[in-house]
Amino acid sequence: MATLKYLLQSKSENSNIYARYSINRTAVFKRKTGFVINPKDWSEDKSQPIQKNEELKALKSKLDKLAVFVNDAYNNAINTGVEFTGSWLQLQIDLFNNKIVVVDLDVLTNSINAYIDNNEDLRRGSIKNLENLKKFITNYETDYLKGKQVLIRDIDLNFIDTFKKYHISKGRSVNYIGTYISLLRAVVNKASLSGIPIHPQFKQIKAIKEVKEPDQVIILNEQEQDLIKNVVLVREAHINARKWLLLGCLIGQRSSDLLNITDKNIKDIQGMKIIELKQQKTGKLVAIPLLPDALEIIENGLPYKINLEHFNKYSKEVCKEAKIDTTVKGKMRIDNKRTLTAGFYKKWQVVSSHVCRRSFATNFYGKIPTPVLMNITGHSTESMFLSYIGKTTYDNAYQMLEYFNKLDVK
Template sequence: MASVQFRLRSKANKNVSIKIYLSTGRGKMIEVSTGFTINPKDWSEKTNRPKQTNPENKILHANLNKLETFVFDGLNNDLANNVLIDSNWLETKIKDCFNRVVRTDAGLLINHINYIIDNANTRKVKTNGGFKIGLSASTIKNYTLFKNIISEYQKTIKKQIQIIEITKPFVEKFTNWLVNTKKYSTNYAGKQLEILKTVCIDAEKNEIQVTPYSKTIQHFRESEKDRYIQTLSFEELEQIKNVDFTNTEQLKEFKKSNPELTKNISITTETLNNARNWILLGCEIGQRGGDLLEITAENIRYKGKSIYLDILQQKTSKSVTIGIIAPHVVDIVENSLPKKLQHQKLNDYIKVVCKLAGIDTIVKGTKLNTETNRKELGMFPKYDLMASHCFRRSFATNYYKKIPTPILINITGHSKESLFLTYINKREDKDANADLFMQFYEELNKDKIPQLKIIKNGTND
């Protein structure tokens, strides 16, 4: 006949594990830990239960009785269905009885982030055409930065985070830490929540238990009214195109009077012309700074008299082709393709070129505070806010409504029009779309000759 007993394996003067012994008959005995502990002085050898001398022991006594009943009920049911009764079966019953979650190394948030990073080159990524293998360099970088943030947060709360613990209260506390303690921008904090949700969804796919809430974590971005984007207009690009960098004495004086702006770069006619060419090229082809700086002669393709740039975008793996037609950009591509330089160096040069070109209107925007390493909103000279990410926005903004949006999207690589419009801080203008259709319709039909049609009057005369 089956029996259940509870015993202690030690009489040390400290809390020890309470074991459960299950006898299924014919000398077969199974022993596992209940997960509960007690000091031996509070244990009754007579009843094999805690002495009911305090509230804690009374609760423990009730839990052991509950477990005994649960095991017996499960045993009777499973024996009737020829289920194997062993230590794994008993451990499962204990977990089920108290709805316990198994905490394993695989269930640690930091470990699953590492798992994603370590397997980055073999992970499947959904694309418009199906799937590709391997995460992009920028995605791996985002996961790595997220791992660093989680490591820091664990030090703050002084515990390791299990994926099963990612509940609504946890996310609210984590969000508060990101925004109010770390002072991250709205977009950056929201991005971390987006990655957290992605990690949880991936963990569930790998059979790691997660909370239902973790798959619905809401991330956020700054609203349109809080976004301040900087672009270079056609007029400002003309100023950049025409500024003279040949007076070396003026350049020396400029470097001397602008030590902060020029401290990391060489101010010469050659370096400034090189930076200017990157700016003019970048604002005409609408690509990200990283893709722009990878352009070489191998990206240039000729078909008849037409010039094309073929680019494989690093972030999205999209292949885009840009037609080069502006005369000054044709000249750059054919005769003075700029020399590659570090991304940060380019950003430093952009500010210098823009200031020398007189692009110094005071505008509202965000600028990095080097002491706090956080972006701060304020009023600054426009040249101080310019960087390579402004090129793509300038292209999209300058040509919006002048060139059909689907064509612009194919060049910038945005997946849909709504993202494109958000990128340039515009709302969909339905009237403008209708006007554009009518304009193209008129162009399409302007050379057609009206046809005379004879209409019968309905008589035989």
């Protein structure tokens, strides 16, 4: 049985009164109650203020109420799978003392907000995904639950199954939904650490991922890049998008980093022009040397700013003008539908911002050491990198053999 005992740890005139909460032999937590007392007015035997005046009687009454408050919180949470920690005890004390604004973190959307507000290290992409998760939950509440709010304790296996089916009906892929279920798990885990009760099944919820055949890797090879470079374009928007597209194929960055490059990112290091930037997704600082073709693109300055939607649209149109029309297997949206439809298309139809980084990685693979390429593209493992460019471990072995032959290894 859990017990709460008060104690002093100092002999100073205004000593803090501590709460020592024992759940079992291995779960004992101690935190300040927010109340102070002169040790002369404290009974060590009874672990309470000596009842010799009204002020001390009032203090004892507050401590008694705090004990009831903590025990009630414990009894309400004991069967929900909540993790009891020192932080949980501190939260109960703060709630009792009205030290924090009480937000009903048991409501999932409130916990998502709290997760964003209390994690200063979250990157922009993560915040955007969490905002999308909140939007998904709100729409789910409206469409499926008739306005009823989803609570943290509602997140069980049945909820995940229903949530998954709901979003598949909206045209979202299993892997897309899986990303948000992973975020959901992170939010619920964080809420649990704050003492919010969770469902006993929650820890059985696993990430979901659809196993599927790898897509054909869509890249722009060097010959196709030459076609794009030399095609005559009339619209300024197309000329500008071409610069971003070709520059992207030469520096190997994600669109979120590529399209945010400014003159401040271009530096001269010992006579060598480089682009230096901090990757949004990985947080890594990378320096990419600018090859002659890249220097030619920015000779008169960087292309002007463009958003991702327009970049994707204009890149397709530029590639169409350049007759990048090889038939490839890919996916694209038909009639503005949310889902992607697999099929065989002209390459220009399936070109998007992803083609830049992938073209860089593929075209320079075997010419530049793989670890150097990985450092630039931001891949954390070689297996991820090889999968990204459609290579296998056998390709890697053949490449090694070529190096050995050059070294004339006996």
